[in-house]
Amino acid sequence: MNQNDKSSAALSDVTRDSVSPAVIKRLPRYFRYLRELLRNDILRISSGELSKLMHVTASQIRQDLNCFGGFGQQGYGYNVKYLYGKISEILGVNRNYNAIIIGAGNLGSALASSPIFEKRGVKLVALFDVNPNVIGSSISGYTVLPMEELDQYCAEHTVDIAVLTTPKEVVRETAEHIASLGVKGLWNFASTEIDLSHQGVVVQNVHMGDSLMTLCYELTQNGDTRF
Amino acid sequence: MNQNDKSSAALSDVTRDSVSPAVIKRLPRYFRYLRELLRNDILRISSGELSKLMHVTASQIRQDLNCFGGFGQQGYGYNVKYLYGKISEILGVNRNYNAIIIGAGNLGSALASSPIFEKRGVKLVALFDVNPNVIGSSISGYTVLPMEELDQYCAEHTVDIAVLTTPKEVVRETAEHIASLGVKGLWNFASTEIDLSHQGVVVQNVHMGDSLMTLCYELTQNGDTRF
DNA sequence: TAGATTGTTAATCGATTAACAATC
DNA sequence: TAGATTGTTAATCGATTAACAATC
Numbered sequence: 001m002n003q004n005d006k007s008s009a010a011l012s013d014v015t016r017d018s019v020s021p022a023v024i025k026r027l028p029r030y031f032r033y034l035r036e037l038l039r040n041d042i043l044r045i046s047s048g049e050l051s052k053l054m055h056v057t058a059s060q061i062r063q064d065l066n067c068f069g070g071f072g073q074q075g076y077g078y079n080v081k082y083l084y085g086k087i088s089e090i091l092g093v094n095r096n097y098n099a100i101i102i103g104a105g106n107l108g109s110a111l112a113s114s115p116i117f118e119k120r121g122v123k124l125v126a127l128f129d130v131n132p133n134v135i136g137s138s139i140s141g142y143t144v145l146p147m148e149e150l151d152q153y154c155a156e157h158t159v160d161i162a163v164l165t166t167p168k169e170v171v172r173e174t175a176e177h178i179a180s181l182g183v184k185g186l187w188n189f190a191s192t193e194i195d196l197s198h199q200g201v202v203v204q205n206v207h208m209g210d211s212l213m214t215l216c217y218e219l220t221q222n223g224d225t226r227f
Numbered sequence: 228m229n230q231n232d233k234s235s236a237a238l239s240d241v242t243r244d245s246v247s248p249a250v251i252k253r254l255p256r257y258f259r260y261l262r263e264l265l266r267n268d269i270l271r272i273s274s275g276e277l278s279k280l281m282h283v284t285a286s287q288i289r290q291d292l293n294c295f296g297g298f299g300q301q302g303y304g305y306n307v308k309y310l311y312g313k314i315s316e317i318l319g320v321n322r323n324y325n326a327i328i329i330g331a332g333n334l335g336s337a338l339a340s341s342p343i344f345e346k347r348g349v350k351l352v353a354l355f356d357v358n359p360n361v362i363g364s365s366i367s368g369y370t371v372l373p374m375e376e377l378d379q380y381c382a383e384h385t386v387d388i389a390v391l392t393t394p395k396e397v398v399r400e401t402a403e404h405i406a407s408l409g410v411k412g413l414w415n416f417a418s419t420e421i422d423l424s425h426q427g428v429v430v431q432n433v434h435m436g437d438s439l440m441t442l443c444y445e446l447t448q449n450g451d452t453r454f
Numbered sequence: 455t456a457g458a459t460t461g462t463t464a465a466t467c468g469a470t471t472a473a474c475a476a477t478c
Numbered sequence: 479t480a481g482a483t484t485g486t487t488a489a490t491c492g493a494t495t496a497a498c499a500a501t502c
Contacts, residue, residue, distance in 0.1 A: 022493060024444060028437035032418060046459060055422070058459095059495050066461060074460040075502040091440050092447035106337035113333045116436050120443065160446060185446045187439060191259060195282070202445040204438045209343050210255035211431045212414060213318050216347065217251060218429040219387060219412045220319035249469060273483060285483095286471050293485060301484040302478045 019067045026064055027091055029054070034084040046077035093121035097185070098158050102174060103165035104129040104137075104144045107189055111163060113140040122161065126153060154181040161185040168192040175203075246294045253291055254318055256281070261311040273304035320348035324412070325385050329401055330392035331356040331364075331371045334416055338390060340367040349388065353380060381408040388412040395419040402430075 033054055037045060051058040065071050065078075071086050072078045088094060099117060101108045104127045111117075117124045127144045129135055135146045145153065153159070162178045164171050164186060171190035178186065179201045186203040188194050194203050260281055264272060278285040292298050292305075298313050299305045315321060326344060328335045331354045338344075344351045354371045356362055362373045372380065380386070389405045391398050391413060398417035405413065406428045413430045415421050421430050 020493070024441065025437075027444065028434070028440040031440065032437075048459080057495060059497090060493095062460065063462085063494080070461065072460050073502060074500070075458045077459065090444065090447075092443040093440075095443070095447060097443060097446065106333075106340045110333035110337045116439065120436060120440055122439065122443065161442065184449065185442050187442055200449065202442060202449050204442040204445075206435060206438055207255070208433060209347060210252075210259075211433055212343065212349065213255040213258065213320075213347055214251065215388065215412050215414055215429060215431040216319040216322070216324060216349065217254065217317065218431075219324065220317075220322060222411065222427065222429050247469070275483080284471060286473090287469095289484065290470080290486085297485065299484050300478060301476070302482045304483065 023064050023067050027087060030061075030064070031084070031087050031091060031093075034080055034087060037080050038084055043080050044077055045080055047072070049077070088121075091120075095121065097122045097160040098125045099123065099161040099163055099187075100125055100153070100159050101127045101163045101165060102129075102147075102150075102178070103167075104131075104134050104139055105165060108163070108165035109139050111165065112142060125157065125159070128153075150178075151181060154178075154183065159183050161187055164188045164190060164194075166190065250291050250294050254314060257288075257291070258311070258314050258318060258320075261307055261314060264307050265311055270307050271304055272307055274299070276304075315348075318347075322348065324349045324387040325352045326350065326388040326390055326414075327352055327380070327386050328354045328390040328392060329356075329374075329377075329405070330394075331358075331361050331366055332392060335390070335392035336366050338392065339369060352384065352386070355380075377405075378408060381405075381410065386410050388414055391415045391417060391421075393417065 033050070047058040047061040050061055054061075062072070065083070068086065068090055071083050099122050101112055101124065104112070108127060108129075112124060112127055124142070127139060127142050128147050128150050129144050130147045134144050137144050159181075160183070162175075162183045162185070164174060164178075166174050168190035171188065171192050172194060175186055175188070175194045175196060179196050179199050184201055186194060186196070186201060188203055188205045189208070191207060191209055193205050196203055260277070274285040274288040277288055281288075289299070292310070295313065295317055298310050326349050328339055328351065331339070335354060335356075339351060339354055351369070354366060354369050355374050355377055356371050357374045361371050364371050386408075387410070389402075389410045389412070391401060391405075393401050395417035398415065398419050399421060402413055402415070402421045402423060406423050406426050411428055413421060413423065413428060415430055415432045416435070418434060418436055420432050423430055
């Protein structure tokens with residue numbers, strides 16, 4: 001949307017050069033803050049102002065954004081709408097990726113019912129499960145399909161992302177199966193890590209439990225009058 | 228459990244000195260792999276073997292573990308059971324922290340029904356919600372309590388961690404309210420970031436959406452024959 | 455033009471890796 | 479003892495911050 005040819009070409013050139021993982025990990029955070037600014041009708045912001053808001057240095061913001069091109073203007077700052085558009089483009093928000101959920105248990109249902117996909121331009125298209133009690137039931141407007149239909153479904157539809165919310169015991173074989181069907185992205189919620197990079201499949205392992213443990217660690221360090 | 232006084236004292240000394248954030252973030256991963264080794268009756272491992280398993284350098288493993296003390300033995304390697312115990316201790320797994328969930332919606336229910344707390348030595352003790360349709364219902368054996376009873380509950384019970392699964396619109400005020408009741412740890416699932424470090428409250432913001440966006444970014448970089 | 459703020463280079467800081475002496 | 483592997487120091491690498499010239 002609203003993209004001019006010149007900067008779009010420049011963008012592709014730059015994004016092909018590998019950008020540091022540290023920078024990439026920060027992009028979604030910029031995306032969130034820019035959206036919030038836009039929601040509050042703030043149309044212009046300097047790296048200095050944004051740095052106060054986000055609690056990072058202005059230097060880091062300018063450095064980060066410049067990995068992808070000169071999105072600002074000297075003496076003015078950044079046009080929030082334009083910058084938001086660029087970050088969205090970089091993150092692939094306007095690519096309309098299709099996602100399926102494998103495992104329509106509690107977590108799968110929670111994800112299906114949440115706006116998490118929609119807000120990031122990802123379209124949830126189907127849910128699958130092995131449990132006969134769940135198959136055929138309706139979750140957030142989706143009829144849960146049996147796993148037996150997965151192959152056919154993937155053959156007939158474009159599926160970019162599979163969300164894995166199966167028990168961890170079966171997640172590795174499920175992942176390999178899905179990869180064999182040509183799905184190129186896995187979003188894995190099982191605590192078992194998956195690596196299919198050798199097959200050209202990108203994986204994000206979520207590990208909510210690690211986050212809980214880090215919290216416990218910090219609690220344990222932090223004063224902790226109970227002990 | 229099974230802790231000898233000398234090494235325990237040494238441990239406290241070391242943990243008080245601040246360990247680098249990069250190391251801390253890796254601890255839960257060691258915890259996971261060590262548990263898995265133990266489950267497979269592997270009682271001894273060298274940094275070299277563990278490095279192959281975890282796809283990190285042996286040097287990093289030895290460096291990381293040494294932040295907390297000499298847990299290995301030259302010429303032998305590491306005793307898996309002992310090391311697992313030590314990491315557990317560092318992460319506070321045996322401290323029996325109590326947690327409550329605020330917001331018994333889809334995600335809150337999913338967490339309550341999962342073994343995520345139990346596996347890390349955290350005890351879920353109650354769920355709260357504002358929705359009259361949810362209050363009084365039973366989720367995974369817990370009767371959902373009305374938010375009005377939160378203050379009294381926290382006064383009468385020890386609550387270490389509050390899990391925030393409320394809509395993001397109310398998460399900041401909820402967080403401040405909970406902090407005012409003396410709860411020292413927040414596990415926040417709303418996409419709005421919370422910082423209450425000035426009040427001595429530790430917070431882990433989960434941001435599942437950021438993970439999804441990073442996946443989309445990688446998909447976009449990775450070949451991506453659709454475009 | 456003068457003021458402001460970016461883009462970018464150089465300096466600093468922290469984290470990772472390599473190497474090896476200590477030691478089981 | 480000889481072999482293996484840790485603990486630890488030193489070297490490298492990458493990421494962050496500071497500084498300032500370019501420029502709107």
